[in-house]
Amino acid sequence: xxARCKPTDVxxxxxxxxxxAGATLAGTAPLLAACGSTVAAAVPSGPPKRxxxxxVGVTGGGASDTLDPHIPATNPDIARVLNLYEPLLLRDHDYxxxxxxxxxxxxxxxxxxxTAVLRSGIRFHDGRPVTPADVVAxxxxxxxxxxxxxxxxxxxxxxxxxxxxxxxxxxRLTSPNSGFDDLLGQYSLGIxxxxxxxxxxxxxxxxxxxxxxxxxxxTFVRNEHYWRPGEPYLDxxxxxxxxxxxxxxxxLLSSQVDAIDQVPxxxxxxxxxxxxxxxxxxxxxxxxxxxxxVDRPPFNDVRVRQALRLVVDREQMINQVLSGQGRVxxxxxxxxxxxxxxxxxQRKQNIAEAKRLLAEAGKPNLDIELVTAPIQAGxxxxxxxxxxxxxxxxxxxxxxKIDTTxxxxxxxxSWDFAQDFWYTRNYLPQVASGxxxxxxxxxxxxxxxxxxxxxxxxxATVDPKARTGLLQKAQQIEYERGGLIxxxxxxxxxxxxxxxxxxVPDRTGISLSGYQFRQxxxxxxxxxxA
Amino acid sequence: xxxxxxxxxLVSLVxxxxxxxxxxxxxxLLPGDPARAILGQQATPERIAALQxxxxxxxxxxQRYLSWLGGLFTGDLxxxxxxxxxxxxxxxxxxxxxxxxxxxxxxxxxxxxxxLGTWSAMRRGRASDQVVSGISLVxxxxxxxxxxxxxxxxxxxxxxRFLPSVTLTPxxxxxxxxxxxxxxxxxxxxxxxxxxxxxxxxxxxxxxxxSGYVEMAxxxxxxxxxxxxxxxxxxxxxxxxxxxxxQLAWLxxxxxxxxxxxxxxxxxxxxxxAVGKRDVAVVQAVTLLIAAVYIVVNLLADVIxxxxxxxxxTEAVR
Numbered sequence: 010x011x012a013r014c015k016p017t018d019v020x021x022x023x024x025x026x027x028x029x030a031g032a033t034l035a036g037t038a039p040l041l042a043a044c045g046s047t048v049a050a051a052v053p054s055g056p057p058k059r060x061x062x063x064x065v066g067v068t069g070g071g072a073s074d075t076l077d078p079h080i081p082a083t084n085p086d087i088a089r090v091l092n093l094y095e096p097l098l099l100r101d102h103d104y105x106x107x108x109x110x111x112x113x114x115x116x117x118x119x120x121x122x123x124t125a126v127l128r129s130g131i132r133f134h135d136g137r138p139v140t141p142a143d144v145v146a147x148x149x150x151x152x153x154x155x156x157x158x159x160x161x162x163x164x165x166x167x168x169x170x171x172x173x174x175x176x177x178x179x180x181r182l183t184s185p186n187s188g189f190d191d192l193l194g195q196y197s198l199g200i201x202x203x204x205x206x207x208x209x210x211x212x213x214x215x216x217x218x219x220x221x222x223x224x225x226x227x228t229f230v231r232n233e234h235y236w237r238p239g240e241p242y243l244d245x246x247x248x249x250x251x252x253x254x255x256x257x258x259x260x261l262l263s264s265q266v267d268a269i270d271q272v273p274x275x276x277x278x279x280x281x282x283x284x285x286x287x288x289x290x291x292x293x294x295x296x297x298x299x300x301x302x303v304d305r306p307p308f309n310d311v312r313v314r315q316a317l318r319l320v321v322d323r324e325q326m327i328n329q330v331l332s333g334q335g336r337v338x339x340x341x342x343x344x345x346x347x348x349x350x351x352x353x354x355q356r357k358q359n360i361a362e363a364k365r366l367l368a369e370a371g372k373p374n375l376d377i378e379l380v381t382a383p384i385q386a387g388x389x390x391x392x393x394x395x396x397x398x399x400x401x402x403x404x405x406x407x408x409x410k411i412d413t414t415x416x417x418x419x420x421x422x423s424w425d426f427a428q429d430f431w432y433t434r435n436y437l438p439q440v441a442s443g444x445x446x447x448x449x450x451x452x453x454x455x456x457x458x459x460x461x462x463x464x465x466x467x468x469a470t471v472d473p474k475a476r477t478g479l480l481q482k483a484q485q486i487e488y489e490r491g492g493l494i495x496x497x498x499x500x501x502x503x504x505x506x507x508x509x510x511x512x513v514p515d516r517t518g519i520s521l522s523g524y525q526f527r528q529x530x531x532x533x534x535x536x537x538x539a
Numbered sequence: 540x541x542x543x544x545x546x547x548x549l550v551s552l553v554x555x556x557x558x559x560x561x562x563x564x565x566x567x568l569l570p571g572d573p574a575r576a577i578l579g580q581q582a583t584p585e586r587i588a589a590l591q592x593x594x595x596x597x598x599x600x601x602q603r604y605l606s607w608l609g610g611l612f613t614g615d616l617x618x619x620x621x622x623x624x625x626x627x628x629x630x631x632x633x634x635x636x637x638x639x640x641x642x643x644x645x646x647x648x649x650x651x652x653x654x655l656g657t658w659s660a661m662r663r664g665r666a667s668d669q670v671v672s673g674i675s676l677v678x679x680x681x682x683x684x685x686x687x688x689x690x691x692x693x694x695x696x697x698x699x700r701f702l703p704s705v706t707l708t709p710x711x712x713x714x715x716x717x718x719x720x721x722x723x724x725x726x727x728x729x730x731x732x733x734x735x736x737x738x739x740x741x742x743x744x745x746x747x748x749x750s751g752y753v754e755m756a757x758x759x760x761x762x763x764x765x766x767x768x769x770x771x772x773x774x775x776x777x778x779x780x781x782x783x784x785x786q787l788a789w790l791x792x793x794x795x796x797x798x799x800x801x802x803x804x805x806x807x808x809x810x811x812x813a814v815g816k817r818d819v820a821v822v823q824a825v826t827l828l829i830a831a832v833y834i835v836v837n838l839l840a841d842v843i844x845x846x847x848x849x850x851x852x853t854e855a856v857r
Contacts, residue, residue: 064707071621071812071815071816072619072621072622072629072809072812072813072816072818072821073621073622073816082578154585155589156586156589157583157585157586157589158586159586161583161585162583220709220711222711223622224808224809224812225708225804226707226709228709249707251705251802252799252802252808252811252812253799253800253802255688255800256704256705256799256800256801256802259691259695259696259704259705260704260705260707260802262695262696262697262700262704263691263695263696263700263702263703263704263705264700265703265704265705265707266707413815414575414815414816414817417575418572418575419572419575421575449583
């Protein structure tokens with residue numbers, strides 16, 4: 010297979026050290042350095058080549074894996090959905106809205122009616138053209154009251170979807186929403202034919218479904234009807250589920266897969282030292298906040314919330330929890346939103362001020378319980394670092410670690426002090442998901458009339474300047490008295506073999522360039538066998 | 540003797556039933572419910588309610604237990620909550636894949652352990668005996684996870700790179716269609732099990748070789764080969780069968796860790812996935828299966844023990 014290392018390259022002691030530390034693979038760095046030097050593959054250049062099979066190791070998934078475009082739950086589901094189906098529009102690598110099935114989407118002046126024009130000549134996998142009736146049927150399927158799909162929660166203001174022409178569809182809203190385009194740009198809103206059946210998974214995506222085994226792997230072939238000229242470059246795509254980090258990385262190192270998503274931050278340097286492997290690092294808007302319930306003591310006292318925010322050493326969080334793979338946060342989310350409030354001063358650790366606030370609140374020796382779970386890499390570590398940092402201010406944090414399923418069980422959204430995990434979103438969609446009294450994931454039970462009023466007005470405002478003004482005021486309120494500690498944004502780190510080309514950094518927080526495998530191509534024939 | 544065996548069989552069935560009860564209660568104690576586990580962060584109250592109804596999670600506990608127990612007798616292991624299909628379909632390929640691992644490991648480890656143990660006992664005190672004892676002691680002290688990781692580092696990712704580190708069987712293809720994928724998982728299981736068999740065989744053989752009848756046989760001038768095969772080995776079989784049985788039964792459980800490590804698509808993977816998804820029917824089916832393997836293998840060991848032990852054999856006849 011690959012050029013092998015001679016056994017003499019590696020002393021017995023080094024091997025044993027590596028083997029003993031091998032449970033995390035962390036100890037293998039010197040080995041990789043010792044033996045990889047002869048096998049560096051040339052990084053492909055020039056115009057993309059067509060053909061070949063890309064084998065991708067994807068984290069998570071299981072027996073409940075699905076090809077249903079509208080209920081993706083795990084990473085492999087998301088990867089499949091993004092390659093089989095396309096929504097009307099979607100966020101691109103730079104987190105800008107990009108038209109896919111729709112050619113354009115325009116709002117009426119009152120932001121109550123949105124008109125989408127379908128891309129001309131766009132076809133489903135079986136060659137049929139996409140019609141407005143298909144779009145109507147798609148949204149009927151998603152918002153079916155008997156069986157609402159994932160996207161339904163974000164579309165509560167959607168009144169009706171009407172076909173108004175050969176290529177036009179109208180979205181009529183029950184309340185004005187100037188950010189409706191943002192809400193439509195979700196991967197779980199893929200357009201499917203009116204007669205869609207998940208047994209025949211047909212969409213407009215760059216790949217067609219070939220085989221699918223829940224929990225193990227799925228394969229795809231090129232969609233010859235794809236509307237982007239030249240793409241996809243690959244003949245075949247194979248997505249392989251991995252439940253374990255070590256197995257995924259081992260599969261990459263033993264050349265059984267061509268790319269893997271989600272490299273644990275501790276192993277980034279190990280992979281970087283292997284010349285056969287490229288590491289793809291993306292700055293994202295993904296965040297792992299601490300969530301304080303603003304309606305329950307002691308967090309119903311704004312001084313306590315401010316004190317806990319001042320306790321955090323954000324730089325240390327990034328370095329210790331994320332091994333430096335991230336950027337500090339300022340207790341605000343949606344950093345890529347054009348309206349993100351950059352004028353607010355960066356909050357820094359200030360133990361003296363935190364102590365003063367706690368004393369003023371009558372809680373100088375605060376004792377609190379923090380519920381944590383491995384909901385995302387770094388979550389439990391963040392809780393532990395926070396526990397240490399809080400000690401300096403005389404705050405005793407008791408950590409209660411539970412498993413992920415329990416965390417998202419019946420007590421999810423009612424923990425007094427816990428954590429959560431969010432991908433990149435713009436401000437208004439994030440508020441709609443988590444920061445309004447009726448938002449489905451309002452972990453902090455945030456209910457601030459002034460804030461709600463600003464957000465409601467901003468939703469109805471089409472003028473970008475006026476809207477930005479309202480949104481920045483709303484952010485200032487959250488910055489001053491909100492219930493979230495947003496200590497940082499997490500970089501996405503993936504890895505791939507050097508002969509693979511076409512991966513670019515992606516801000517969405519979705520792995521491997523947002524799983525956009527249509528842009529990927531193989532520089533050599535090495536990935537051909539699968 | 541037949542009565543003794545029948546009694547063992549009956550006890551085994553009771554144990555199996557107790558296992559079903561225990562597993563059922565244990566799975567109920569798992570916090571969180573399957574509907575939420577499946578939907579994850581995407582769960583909305585409407586979707587949870589719809590799924591709970593579809594999965595019969597709104598029925599009383601005893602009713603769910605009884606209908607499941609009833610299904611066992613007709614070969615119906617229930618419905619998986621996460622695939623919403625029959626558990627038997629879900630597990631069919633998985634069981635055969637795991638069985639391949641277990642049988643290969645057993646077929647290699649048992650004769651290897653017996654041979655090494657005998658060889659070692661015959662060379663008692665010599666350097667080769669000490670080497671075998673030392674190595675088997677070290678390997679026996681290592682958990683299967685460490686052995687597996689060491690093998691991966693050695694043969695797949697870092698030192699040599701000629702064996703696959705994970706199993707990537709294309710859908711619809713049997714795991715054994717690419718035999719190279721089986722090498723490391725089987726080797727791990729063999730390395731975990733063999734030392735125990737070796738050590739037990741060596742100890743038993745030492746005892747037997749010291750006994751009066753072996754001495755007598757040697758004094759009669761029999762060839763060492765005949766002494767070993769005719770006189771020593773049959774006496775060692777009984778006690779060693781017990782250890783071999785425990786080791787082979789252990790394989791059924793140990794396969795969970797090994798399958799996780801090598802991403803091997805067997806019952807271990809299915810069990811881990813099912814626990815995470817709170818897929819009670821699958822957890823129960825797999826646990827029951829592992830328990831059944833334990834019980835059957837132990838039963839066989841008992842039978843061999845009874846047949847091999849003249850004292851028990853004659854007592855049973857009386």
